[in-house]
Amino acid sequence: MLDYMIYILAFVVGSILGLLYSYKQHGEAFVAVTDFNIPAAIIAIVGWVLAFNAGNIILSGIGFLLAGFIMGERPGYGRKESAVGLIVSIIVYLILHFAM
Numbered sequence: 001m002l003d004y005m006i007y008i009l010a011f012v013v014g015s016i017l018g019l020l021y022s023y024k025q026h027g028e029a030f031v032a033v034t035d036f037n038i039p040a041a042i043i044a045i046v047g048w049v050l051a052f053n054a055g056n057i058i059l060s061g062i063g064f065l066l067a068g069f070i071m072g073e074r075p076g077y078g079r080k081e082s083a084v085g086l087i088v089s090i091i092v093y094l095i096l097h098f099a100m
Contacts, residue, residue: 017069018069018072019072044067046085047066047067048086049063049088050066053089053093
């Protein structure tokens, strides 16, 4: 039970940090950037892979923090990158757990 509370708190803290970062980074009132952000995608991939495949409370917490950072950005930012991170994480999970 404590594991899940750590994961939820890490995700919430990451979301708040992502929101603060995104407001500092983008001052426009609406989504103006529609291109794919490679650094955000790398953070999302690392975060989701760690969150679902680490098998360790600390590494999974760090993964949820990173994933929450990308998902918590302002509406419209980070949605494509987070989707790519989730897809890669699911593929890694399937390879690790069902390939044997």
